[in-house]
Amino acid sequence: MKIQRNDSVLVTVGDDKGPTPRRVTQVLDGGQRLIVEGVNLVYKHVRRGHPKSPQGGRLRMEMPIQSSNVVYYCESCQKGSRIGVRYTEDGAKERFCKRCGTSVGRVSPPRKAYAEK
Numbered sequence: 001m002k003i004q005r006n007d008s009v010l011v012t013v014g015d016d017k018g019p020t021p022r023r024v025t026q027v028l029d030g031g032q033r034l035i036v037e038g039v040n041l042v043y044k045h046v047r048r049g050h051p052k053s054p055q056g057g058r059l060r061m062e063m064p065i066q067s068s069n070v071v072y073y074c075e076s077c078q079k080g081s082r083i084g085v086r087y088t089e090d091g092a093k094e095r096f097c098k099r100c101g102t103s104v105g106r107v108s109p110p111r112k113a114y115a116e117k
């Protein structure tokens, strides 16, 4: 699965699963793990002097989840979907929703070798 930063996903497993789309803030391990906004929150206890919490205390932070526990969320069909990769007419690669076929952004510049004649 080709999930990228700032994609919307649905969480399908665990305490945070549900129908609300959430944003991916970080992709780790080449796509195997993701940090998703508001998902898998833990308290991290910090001492005084921590840059995000100078007086110390507890910080809420997101821990990574496995990318197999989410599905891509398509904005145009408003559903979880799978994502595919195809070539456009000018030879660029783009990602698309496998449910409705809408393009969800290019992943490489146009290349003549892959362009349709």
Ligand SMILES: [Zn+2]
Residues within 6 Å of the ligand: 074, 075, 076, 077, 078, 081, 097, 098, 099, 100, 101, 102
């Ligand atoms: Zn779609």
